[in-house]
Amino acid sequence: MDDRFQDRFAAGRKLAQALQAYAHHHDVLVLAVPRGGVPVGYEVAKALGAELDVLIARKLGLPGHPELAMGAIASGGALYLNPDVIAISGVSRQEIEAVLADERIELQRRETQYRGARPPVRIDGRVVIVVDDGIATGASMRAAVMALRSQHPDRIVVAVPVAPPDAKQRLGDIADDFICVLSPDPFYAVGQFYDTFDQTSDEEVRRLLARSREETP
The missing domain is CATH 3.40.50.2020 (Rossmann fold)
Structure with missing residues (x-):
């Protein structure tokens, strides 16, 4: 080969x-x-x-330590949160939601850039x-x-x-x-x-x- x-x-x-x-x-x-x-x-x-x-996909960086991933989002509304990282870090729900909001904006920007007005596939x-x-x-x-x-x-x-x-x-x-x-x-x-x-x-x-x-x- x-x-x-x-x-x-x-x-x-x-x-x-x-x-x-x-x-x-x-x-x-x-x-x-x-x-x-x-x-x-x-x-x-x-x-x-x-x-x-x-x-x-967009990594969800830990507040104050963005290089550490506490989860990820991906096309079509996919969401993963790492419970172990979240528990150890003590990050609040409000902080998680703030990171999510920012990354969803960037994800949508990229989705629009590549997909235009077409919705994500099933x-x-x-x-x-x-x-x-x-x-x-x-x-x-x-x-x-x-x-x-x-x-x-x-x-x-x-x-x-x-x-x-x-x-x-x-x-x-x-x-x-x-x-x-x-x-x-x-x-x-x-x-x-x-x-x-x-x-x-x-x-x-x-x-x-x-x-x-x-x-x-």
Whole structure:
């Protein structure tokens, strides 16, 4: 097996081959993490004959220590609060609500930027494949998936072209399935496994989402 991808589109085609068990099922939804996950997700959705949308997630930082996550929100009203962090920190409900309000504004701004006036897609009861261009620590993906759980999907599959060897162990307790094409060791950064790893633009995200809607049966 090759140990690199030409670009995100090539990575998506490789990833789609590993996801053929989910091909052409009416209840499958591909949620791509912007921005870099969208070209990958576009190819996955195209190959599986599935609907494509974006999963935008925002970490809920602890007041006074924003680098520490007390939870996360994600597209469609998904919310996860970590009871252990909240209990240990002693943060009040009012403080939580203030952080939530700020992050919901930013989440909505990004939703509008990528989705326009279209409402979020239905999650309840569906098989949701969450796609990114790779995983490093897995912290952001973990928060996004835990928030997504609040919308009651039937199954959550985390699918990436490349991740460290221990990524499945890190995420296995929250995802129903974990699919990864490359699990190299040593692993330093996602970009090292791509020949081309230029930043994906907002315009390209919008273009790929629009194209996928046109192509989806």
